[in-house]
Amino acid sequence: MIKVGLTGWGDHPDLYTSSPKQKLQDYTSHFPVVELDASFYAIQPIKNTHKWLKETPDNFQFVVKAFQGITGHLRTESPFDSINEMFQIYRESIQPYKEHGKLSMVLVQFPPWFKCEKENVDYIMRVREELRDFEVAIEFRHQSWYAPDFKHQTVQFLREHQFHHTVCDEPQVGKGCVPLVPITTSNKVLFRLHGRNTYGWINPGNNVNWRDVRYLYDYNKEELTVIQKVCEQLHKQADEVVVLFNNNSGGHSAKNANTFKKMLGIEFEGLAPKQLDLFEGGI
Template sequence: MIKIGLTGWGDHPELYVSSAKERLQDYSAHFPIVELDSSFYAIPSKKNIEKWIKETPDNFQFVVKAYQEITGHQRGESQFSSKEEMFEVYRQSIAPLQENGKLSMVLVQFPPWFRCEKGNVEYILRVREELKDFEVAIEFRHQSWYSSPFKEGTINFLKSHHFHHTVCDEPQVGEGCVPLIPIATSEKVLVRLHGRNTYGWLNPGNNENWREVRYLYDYNKEELSAIQNVSEQLHKQAEDVVVLFNNNSGGHAAKNAKAFQQMLRIDFEGLAPKQLDLFEGGI
């Protein structure tokens, strides 16, 4: 099965027909899966997790981003007394999603400075142990993991420890980005589409608007066709392919995802009952 979704449900005004409090319900009328990205900045409370479970259809699923201290993005002091406590709090937070069949996977996205070296490989093994009861997808941002001396080892490492591989589409502008490697390492593979805004990737702006600049991109029909080919190739390797559009900042993600869905001739079942075809005609 190929599932299509977006990263986050709060930045797609063309999907909403209700109040701001009901954006997730509106979103789930269009797509069967979403990336929960707020979990990167703060571990979600049990109250919020339970709210999101209730607001979505029975078969709706979440790709939950790992908390920033897990991935090494954390700046400043930790709010936890130890790594063990931090992992335990994170596990408790996402457990209800798993118990209700709504956790597709945990996305562990390492930063651009996380190179392919022994200490980092050992840390990934610790993440595997700490999250042993969950499906985990690994996304690398430093291209050393896919350089000729390490690419085969990286893929075999992910396979042997049953990590889902994250296939990325992003600008190719140096070490802090990775090439598109259409390989699945398990029965499920994640595809994240970050856009191809080379200028924005190199010049992301200040801390306040960097996301608006970096992920400003509108995929054209030819580019979506190429992504379709990649997705179908991956589907021959893995039972489930999850495709997430992350080009949110200019309002293009939902439109691109809908056009992509039409190209694949996929009709999602079990969506919320507010389905409105606002995207007839594609791009």
């Protein structure tokens, strides 16, 4: 099974046919899975979780991003008294997704400065223990994890501890990015497409809108054809491939994902009964 979706549901104006309050419902008429990014910036209140669960079809899936305090991105003082408290509250916030059968996986995306070192391996083991009741995908952003001396060990480590591997398509511009490694470590794999904006990846700027620069990219048909081959290769290794387009800045991700879906020749069942032909013609 191959599922195609986007990161977030709030930045894709071409998908919306209803009021701004119904963006998620409109999104679910096009794609069967979404990455929940809000959980990275703050552990979400249970009321939000139940609202989103109620607004989505029975078989809809969420890839829930781990809170930035878990991944090491947090630059300000932690709002929690301890790491134990942070993990406990995070687990409580995502438990309803699992109970309703709508949790695809938890995405733990480590920062570019998270290198392949013993203390970091130990911390990943801490994450595994804290989230032992959940499916967890690991995404690295530092090349050292895939260096020739460590690549095999990285893959074996993920496989041994039942982590899903996150395969990334992104610019190759230094140690703060990872190569595309089409290898699975479990029966499910996450394939995140960040775009190939080399300049924006190196020089995202220092303003609050740096993500608008980094993820500004429109995949062309030739690039999507290569991605399709990678996706099919992954599908031979795993029962389920979850493909998420993260090139949101210029509004390209929804168009690219819809085109990619057509290239794969798949139609998703159980979508919300909304318009399905807004992108007729693709790219």
